[in-house]
Amino acid sequence: MIVFRKIILSLCLFFLILPLGGCKLKGFAPVQEPVAVLPVPVKVSSAPFTEKKKAVIVCSAEFMRAARYFSYLHREFEGVKSVIVKIPATNGTAEFRAKIMSGIKAQVSELNSSGQVLSVLILGNKDVVPVAEFRSQNGTVIHFSDYGYGGAVAGSEKMVPVGRIPARSGEEAELVAAKYERWYEDRAFRPAWPVSFIGGEGFSGDYLSDPELLFFSLQQEGIAGPEAIRYLGAAGGCEPKRLRQSFAEDDVSVQWLALEAGPAGFKVGNGTLTVTEIMDLDYKPGLPVVLNPSCEAALLNSSMPTPAEAIVLSQGAGLAVMTGCSSSGRIRAELDGGRVYRVDSSGTHRLLLEFHKAYFGGKHRIAEALTEARAQFAQNRREGEDLTPLYDLIFYGDPVMSLPLPVRTESPAYLGLVTVGKSEKSSGIAVFPVNSTISFAMEEGGIYPAVRLQVIDRLNGKIVSSMKVQEDDVFNFSADGEGRYLIYSRPLDGPLAWQFFDVRKGGAAETAAAGTDSIKLKKASPRITAGLKPVRYAIQVSSNRKEDSAIKVRRKLSVQGYEAYVVKVASANNRKWYCVRFGEFDSWADAVEASAEYERKEQADVKIVRCNRGS
Incomplete structure (x- = not known):
């Protein structure tokens, strides 16, 4: 009996374990080794080298893949050979940062010993690759700028242009390179773009904002024509919504933007396009270059890029940014009777204008346009003006890049009503x-x-x-x-x-x-x-200081069959003129015909003037 019970118990245990053996119990399944994801290999170009000079790319080990990506772009689309200079990752100490700075300067100088370097591209933001520290030409002022990596400060106009991709990681730098590649591929279908400006903080006091005056200066140079205008200033509908729309749409007319930066983003009309909004923009073919005449804004949040950095890092904002510091110069309008007839600029503003003029003058590669702009700025310095704008200029982007051929438009002058x-x-x-x-x-x-x-x-x-x-x-x-x-x-x-x-x-x-700034309006x-x-037009036969003389002329005209009359006109010094006129014509063409008939018949010159009905 005991043996039988043991057999029954064994069979029960067997059938109890049998179904469990066919299940996977949690925690007991066999562990599988993870499949290694191999990085996508960086493209290799076989395009011929067409540029004699070479580009230098400076990066740490983390950014090496991005460096090879930019090297591919240089050869594939620009025909430029690149040399990659690898630097150690900084440990944050001042001594180590100084060692990195001196090492970069030494290698760039050695590579450029015979003038064979086209430009320098730094990969990584200021925490990854420190900004160069150097003294000005007279040795009295210390500057902090990537300009110092371009060679010997003694020859300011001969310094190699330096650009920076202000990425926070190697992956972010690769995304920027991918954006550039897409733009290069789209550029083949858009060989010529007109210039376009979206700018203007609004109107205050008695002046226009810096971006609007930049545009006015280029317009005077014949560089920015009527079809180049889009949302210029507050009066042109310039607002963040419009700017986002132009960035987001496939609108190739937007090539150049003149915007002023603030801590939160770029000032647009009476609003702000924030850094977050800039970073969220999607790619579109017509990416612009941004000219920012104001200082690079300080960070509100150290984890976020500056507004200028965001333009380059965003997939849909822009290709490059040029900015400096407004304290190194100014731009202002000169008025005559309320009409803007001349714009005067100095410092960073004039350097940005020189860059734009160099590009329109045939320097389509950014590095070449920057070099030309520096040379013109240094050559045309005014009394008391130093080279600080050259030292302080910040360029985010790749100087090797060649921009599309510009469309230069010239229109007859128009100064206003x-x-x-x-x-x-x-x-x-x-x-x-x-x-x-x-x-x-x-x-x-x-x-x-x-x-x-x-x-x-x-x-x-x-x-x-x-x-x-x-x-x-x-x-x-x-x-x-x-x-x-x-x-x-x-x-x-x-x-x-x-x-x-x-x-x-x-x-x-x-x-x-009272002064224009201190006047308080009496009615809000x-x-x-x-x-x-x-408009009515009249034919003016003569203008006289004495009323008697004018009356004599009127009587003579009446005898000749003209319905003449005398009009009193006040001059600038409040002295009266007595003008003798005839006719009131509804159009300029009718007045021209009547004046020509009078001059032919009477053999005397006359003038067409505006008049009010019944005058």
């Missing part, structure tokens, strides 16, 4: 009394048939009036309170123009006495009245 009637002036700004009718019209006999204008409140950047003005129109503007305004006008196929004017209760005398939101009135 003409003031019809007398205005006072204060610091170059036209000043008109409160409740007066301020009239503007196009130049008599000009080549542009019409302009589109906007009137902007300079204190808040809001558009208070917008319309199209044709050659036979007068634009009338009136405000029942004090204010500061800007007319932003552009012919349909011509360049932009800006005109400043103030409306003051006390006129220009009060403005000059004046009521604006604006509209068009048809």
Whole structure:
């Protein structure tokens, strides 16, 4: 009986264990070795070398794959041979960083002993590869800039251009290289792009923002034509939403941007395009180069890149950034009767303009344009101006890159609308009394048939009036309170123009006495009245200081069959002129025909002038 029970117990245990043997018990399954993921090999180019000079790439071991990637791009798309200079990873001590800096300088100088280096590309942000430390040419000032890696400071205009990919890791640097490769492939289908600027923080005081004045300077040089304009300044609809849209869409017209950086991002209109928004942008073919006339902004968060760094690191923001420090120069507008007729620049602003001019002059490779810009800046220095802008210029991007051929557009000059009637002036700004009718019209006999204008409140950047003005129109503007305004006008196929004017209760005398920045407006939101009135033209036969002389001329014309009349016109010094005129014509063409007939018949010269109906 006992034996039988043992047999039964053994069978039960056997059948109990049998189903368990066919299951995988958690924790007892056989451990499999992980499959090693091999990195994708870096491409190797077999393209011929077409450039005599070579590029130097500086990197640590972590960035070696990225260095080989950029070396591939240099040969495949630029025909440039690259030499990779490997440096040790920094341990953070000042002594070790100084050793790395001196080592990079020594190797670049040795490679460039016979002038065979085209440019230097540093891979990694400032924590990975320290910024060079060097003394200025006179040895009195210490500078911290990648410029110091370009060779001997004694020959500033001969320094090798240095660029940096401010990546935080080797993987991030490879992503930037991949962005460049996509851009190179897209570039083949877009050999020529027009220039485009999106900039302008808004309007304040009596000046335009630096990006807008950069554009105005290039426009004066014939470099930026009418089709180059997109969202220029607050009046042009410049706002973060528009900028994101242009970045995100396949819009190849956006090639150059002039933007000012702040700690949180780039100032756009009255808003900010933040670093986070820049980093989230997706790739699109028409990537721009950004000119930033302000200082590189300080970091709000050390884990995030600066706004300038974000432009290059983002997959959809831009190819390169040039920035410096606004304390090394300035750019300002000179006004005449409220019209911007000249822009004066110095320091970083002028260096950026020189770069742009060099590119349009045929230096399509960034390194060559930078070299030319430096040489022109050093050669054309003004009295008291030093080379600090050269030393402080920061370039994020690859200097080996060649940009597409530019489209240079030149349009006939356009300085803005003409003031019809007398205005006072204060610091170059036209000043008109409160409740007066301020009239503007196009130049008599000009080549542009019409302009589109906007009137902007300079204190808040809001558009208070917008319309199209044709050659036979007068634009009338009136405000029942004090204010500061800007007319932003552009012919349909011509360049932009800006005109400043103030409306003051006390006129220009009060403005000059108080100073433009200290005047407090007596009415926060004046009521604006604006509209068009048809222009009338008259034929002016003579202008006389004495009324009796004018009356004699009028009588003579009446005898000859002309319906002549005398008009009193005040001059700039408040002395009256008595002008003898005849006719009131609805169009300039009719007035030209009448004046030609008079000159043929009477053998005397006359002048076509604007007039008001019934004058």
